[in-house]
Amino acid sequence: MVVxxxxxxxxxxxxxxxxxxxxxxxxxxxxxxxxxxxxxxVWDFASRAVPAAWPAPDAVPGWVHIASAGVDSLAFxxxxxxxxxxxxxxxxxxxxxxxxxxxxxxxxxxxxPATLDAQRRRDWRHxxxxxxxxxxxxxxxxxxxxxxIARLLSAAGLRVCGVGxxxxxxxxDLGTVHAAADLLGVLxxxxxxxxxxxxxxxxxxxxxAAALATMRPGxxxxxxxxxxxxxxxxxxxxxxxxxxxxxxxDVFDTEPLxxxxxxxxxxxxxxxxxxxxxxxxxxxxxxxxFVANFDRWRQGQPLQNVVDKHLGYVPSxxxxxxxxGRRAGEAAADGPGQEGLPTWTRT
Amino acid sequence: MVVxxxxxxxxxxxxxxxxxxxxxxxxxxxxxxxxxxxxxxVWDFASRAVPAAWPAPDAVPGWVHIASAGVDSLAFxxxxxxxxxxxxxxxxxxxxxxxxxxxxxxxxxxxxPATLDAQRRRDWRHxxxxxxxxxxxxxxxxxxxxxxIARLLSAAGLRVCGVGxxxxxxxxDLGTVHAAADLLGVLxxxxxxxxxxxxxxxxxxxxxAAALATMRPGxxxxxxxxxxxxxxxxxxxxxxxxxxxxxxxDVFDTEPLxxxxxxxxxxxxxxxxxxxxxxxxxxxxxxxxFVANFDRWRQGQPLQNVVDKHLGYVPSxxxxxxxxGRRAGEAAADGPGQEGLPTWTRT
Numbered sequence: 001m002v003v004x005x006x007x008x009x010x011x012x013x014x015x016x017x018x019x020x021x022x023x024x025x026x027x028x029x030x031x032x033x034x035x036x037x038x039x040x041x042v043w044d045f046a047s048r049a050v051p052a053a054w055p056a057p058d059a060v061p062g063w064v065h066i067a068s069a070g071v072d073s074l075a076f077x078x079x080x081x082x083x084x085x086x087x088x089x090x091x092x093x094x095x096x097x098x099x100x101x102x103x104x105x106x107x108x109x110x111x112x113p114a115t116l117d118a119q120r121r122r123d124w125r126h127x128x129x130x131x132x133x134x135x136x137x138x139x140x141x142x143x144x145x146x147x148x149i150a151r152l153l154s155a156a157g158l159r160v161c162g163v164g165x166x167x168x169x170x171x172x173d174l175g176t177v178h179a180a181a182d183l184l185g186v187l188x189x190x191x192x193x194x195x196x197x198x199x200x201x202x203x204x205x206x207x208x209a210a211a212l213a214t215m216r217p218g219x220x221x222x223x224x225x226x227x228x229x230x231x232x233x234x235x236x237x238x239x240x241x242x243x244x245x246x247x248x249x250d251v252f253d254t255e256p257l258x259x260x261x262x263x264x265x266x267x268x269x270x271x272x273x274x275x276x277x278x279x280x281x282x283x284x285x286x287x288x289x290f291v292a293n294f295d296r297w298r299q300g301q302p303l304q305n306v307v308d309k310h311l312g313y314v315p316s317x318x319x320x321x322x323x324x325g326r327r328a329g330e331a332a333a334d335g336p337g338q339e340g341l342p343t344w345t346r347t
Numbered sequence: 348m349v350v351x352x353x354x355x356x357x358x359x360x361x362x363x364x365x366x367x368x369x370x371x372x373x374x375x376x377x378x379x380x381x382x383x384x385x386x387x388x389v390w391d392f393a394s395r396a397v398p399a400a401w402p403a404p405d406a407v408p409g410w411v412h413i414a415s416a417g418v419d420s421l422a423f424x425x426x427x428x429x430x431x432x433x434x435x436x437x438x439x440x441x442x443x444x445x446x447x448x449x450x451x452x453x454x455x456x457x458x459x460p461a462t463l464d465a466q467r468r469r470d471w472r473h474x475x476x477x478x479x480x481x482x483x484x485x486x487x488x489x490x491x492x493x494x495x496i497a498r499l500l501s502a503a504g505l506r507v508c509g510v511g512x513x514x515x516x517x518x519x520d521l522g523t524v525h526a527a528a529d530l531l532g533v534l535x536x537x538x539x540x541x542x543x544x545x546x547x548x549x550x551x552x553x554x555x556a557a558a559l560a561t562m563r564p565g566x567x568x569x570x571x572x573x574x575x576x577x578x579x580x581x582x583x584x585x586x587x588x589x590x591x592x593x594x595x596x597d598v599f600d601t602e603p604l605x606x607x608x609x610x611x612x613x614x615x616x617x618x619x620x621x622x623x624x625x626x627x628x629x630x631x632x633x634x635x636x637f638v639a640n641f642d643r644w645r646q647g648q649p650l651q652n653v654v655d656k657h658l659g660y661v662p663s664x665x666x667x668x669x670x671x672g673r674r675a676g677e678a679a680a681d682g683p684g685q686e687g688l689p690t691w692t693r694t
Contacts, residue, residue: 113463271462280476
């Protein structure tokens with residue numbers, strides 16, 4: 001078994017080490033170590049090293065697991081079309097990301113960045129601020145992360161609706177879900193647009209100049225999904241022209257964001273370093289999820305969080321037995337009668 | 348009728364002007380204009396001018412209304428012991444303050460100030476942050492503002508309990524309410540301590556060195572009540588020593604906070620300029636509340652939001668007919684079987 005590591009190793013893998021020959025491998029040794037391994041655990045989820053290091057067909061691993069929800073870094077044909085089973089870390093980040101998004105919504109509504117700026121200047125600058133009760137939020141992405149966001153924003157008083165692959169009403173978490181094809185028709189109603197969709201061919205660039213032009217001048221865009229959901233140049237233009245009031249980005253075309261990027265100082269733009277889902281204890285939880293799946297794999301049981309490699313995410317219900325692959329309290333997250341819907345695509 | 352004004356006048360008082368001789372008076376003319384007036388509307392709620400301008404007993408107004416929830420600026424014996432009816436603006440600020448407090452809780456949990464600082468330095472600084480689900484919040488003050496805070500923090504996943512004049516269990520908003528006399532015993536359990544109590548002889552200085560010493564090293568104090576609930580020197584010492592992790596203050600001993608105050612730069616301290624409750628539209632709502640009460644007064648009906656001048660707040664239920672004095676959706680806020688409990692004391 002090969003564990004692709006960056007700076008650190010996953011904690012708590014002793015049970016796996018007792019059962020398997022585990023090699024912790026940096027990116028530059030992956031091509032040498034991967035051929036013939038049974039399992040690849042992509043711990044360094046930000047690594048782009050796997051496609052180039054992928055072995056010949058007779059030497060591919062039977063199972064690849066990634067310590068992230070998004071699998072876009074593993075979207076290459078040899079893996080997609082082969083027999084290797086791909087699993088992800090769906091479920092680990094849902095609650096933390098939902099809280100992060102609510103924190104951003106409130107930071108915008110209560111003008112917290114300006115308050116912190118004023119404090120730095122020792123400037124007593126009283127303002128009236130926005131309330132969030134009754135404001136509208138559009139959550140793009142109906143996987144468990146989008147659902148957790150929708151539930152928390154609803155609990156905090158916002159009116160929430162969703163965007164998914166297909167339209168439906170009375171979704172237990174999202175209420176009305178609009179089809180992605182109707183995005184331009186529903187964007188004008190949103191005070192907050194939250195992107196939590198997987199990055200696929202269908203979702204790439206979905207927030208472009210045309211989409212931004214339909215948004216409210218007072219609206220804010222929050223992207224906790226993948227950078228390429230948004231055409232960055234179009235967003236920069238929209239913020240500069242005042243077409244929208246703000247954007248909070250946790251994901252970027254290049255990470256870390258280069259120091260000379262114009263995004264750092266763009267008006268209304270909040271930059272966070274791809275950390276929305278990364279709570280204290282998340283590494284341990286990611287490792288535990290892998291260890292549990294490793295036990296299933298050894299015992300020949302079905303794995304949790306099997307990704308549909310052609311869709312690019314774990315479909316809900318359609319391919320999972322009811323209740324399988326879910327953590328405590330998560331059962332409601334996938335709702336009844338849901339077809340294969342995007343899971344979130346991150347960290 | 349006299350309206351004590353600062354920089355601006357209340358909007359929408361035309362109906363009152365048609366029915367009464369309305370004089371808009373700055374603080375320095377109050378002593379000259381107030382004697383013989385039937386009604387005093389304290390629109391400039393921050394003014395301290397009323398006690399010194401209070402007329403002789405035969406010339407006092409029959410009714411004083413203040414555009415704030417807190418009435419501590421009107422706590423003087425001649426008003427307290429006379430026949431003048433005092434009403435406040437209970438209810439206007441509840442939801443906005445609750446949202447503001449949740450925003451502060453999330454700003455601390457998600458380390459948002461450090462993220463904004465890093466952005467200013469163009470510094471990509473990934474961190475793991477806290478989750479709020481299951482964290483504990485202690486809400487001091489069981490009036491409508493404390494209740495709105497408790498409901499919203501609970502909805503966002505925190506475990507909430509309260510502190511009030513007397514202990515009780517199963518409060519519909521606060522769950523377990525501890526008696527203020529037991530404060531030192533319950534502070535150690537709280538990750539977030541939120542002050543939303545009225546400033547009275549009983550609550551002044553309740554957060555002192557002894558109280559701060561019992562708090563968790565990781566705890567944050569949020570004060571949206573009145574500054575004198577906290578002994579500022581003790582708080583400064585607690586932040587400097589790391590006895591607690593942070594404090595967010597919306598209220599100060601002197602407002603505006605002087606530019607040379609040490610509070611502006613204290614580690615872990617967030618300064619906001621007494622604006623937690625001040626949402627866009629709040630001035631209009633404050634004026635509407637007064638106009639509605641003015642209609643009642645003209646018609647000889649009981650006024651809304653009558654303050655118990657000896658308690659220093661509007662008691663719930665005990666002195667109000669059921670349902671009176673509440674705004675839509677507020678009925679549940681006061682809960683069943685509640686004795687006279689502190690309302691909040693602010694703006």
